[in-house]
Amino acid sequence: MRIATQIIKLTNKIFPQVPHPFNLQNEGRETYAQWQYRKGGDTIKFFLEACTAEEMFRDKLVLDMGCGAAGKSLYYCSLGAKHVTGVDVVEHYEEEANALAEQLGYKDRFTFIRASAFSLPFADGSFDTIIMNDFMEHVSDPERTLQEALRLISPQGAIYINFPPYFHPTGAHLSDVINMPWVHLFFTEKMLVNAYKELVKGMPDEKERISLRISQKENGEEYFGYINKMTLKKFQGILRNLGVVPFYYREAPLRPWMAPLAKLPLLKEMFVKMGVCIIKKPLAPARKV
Numbered sequence: 001m002r003i004a005t006q007i008i009k010l011t012n013k014i015f016p017q018v019p020h021p022f023n024l025q026n027e028g029r030e031t032y033a034q035w036q037y038r039k040g041g042d043t044i045k046f047f048l049e050a051c052t053a054e055e056m057f058r059d060k061l062v063l064d065m066g067c068g069a070a071g072k073s074l075y076y077c078s079l080g081a082k083h084v085t086g087v088d089v090v091e092h093y094e095e096e097a098n099a100l101a102e103q104l105g106y107k108d109r110f111t112f113i114r115a116s117a118f119s120l121p122f123a124d125g126s127f128d129t130i131i132m133n134d135f136m137e138h139v140s141d142p143e144r145t146l147q148e149a150l151r152l153i154s155p156q157g158a159i160y161i162n163f164p165p166y167f168h169p170t171g172a173h174l175s176d177v178i179n180m181p182w183v184h185l186f187f188t189e190k191m192l193v194n195a196y197k198e199l200v201k202g203m204p205d206e207k208e209r210i211s212l213r214i215s216q217k218e219n220g221e222e223y224f225g226y227i228n229k230m231t232l233k234k235f236q237g238i239l240r241n242l243g244v245v246p247f248y249y250r251e252a253p254l255r256p257w258m259a260p261l262a263k264l265p266l267l268k269e270m271f272v273k274m275g276v277c278i279i280k281k282p283l284a285p286a287r288k289v
Contacts, residue, residue: 036071
């Protein structure tokens with residue numbers, strides 16, 4: 001066993017484990033979709049400083065980009081959305097999403113689409129609300145994805161984006177098996193890939209976790225393809241490239257007392273919990289990517 005893996009296993013005994021939907025599902029406590037539905041309020045709470053849930057969803061045609069198992073999409077149905085379309089590329093999420101939609105009675109107001117978020121089969125201006133909750137840090141081409149959202153939003157609509165920056169304590173998105181905060185600042189990606197594979201070994205969903213998290217380059221090198229290492233700086237660059245001036249933008253600190261640290265140029269990426277952005281039309285012309 002490699003030294004890095006041994007150290008990470010040791011730190012797992014020191015730092016408390018964060019409740020994670022993958023583990024809750026393995027324990028038979030709730031499915032990923034059920035967990036998303038239960039936590040639905042958390043997916044919009046940062047936007048409520050600038051608007052109301054009713055303004056976001058009541059009688060709206062909603063697109064949930066990167067919906068996962070779509071529990072959060074169904075939560076938006078519960079807030080009065082006229083219809084919610086959830087988009088994700090993971091095949092097995094579709095069955096889970098549709099099962100929960102039927103269970104909750106939202107089957108006629110929900111559609112799951114398995115497709116790339118930057119090439120969707122909808123006409124221009126098809127949606128009143130587009131939400132990207134914890135998604136911009138995952139998509140392979142975030143600039144094209146935002147450009148697609150700009151195409152799909154109606155003239156009176158709004159795009160809601162929130163994401164934890166990469167240097168956030170759990171920005172590596174490995175907290176299902178690694179408890180150490182900021183672990184990606186102390187170990188190389190190769191070390192973390194090896195540790196992750198060792199830590200999920202023998203779990204009932206071992207293959208699914210590895211398939212979801214880990215990709216392979218042409219030379220055979222493994223890396224975490226599940227995330228794009230999105231930072232606040234990169235996101236702001238995307239907005240500039242597309243000529244977008246947000247209606248609302250905030251960098252929420254990890255804790256209220258950390259607000260001063262979340263404003264320091266060299267440290268802010270580590271102490272910001274969530275980048276929050278609301279985009280409304282009219283916009284400056286978006287350049288082609």
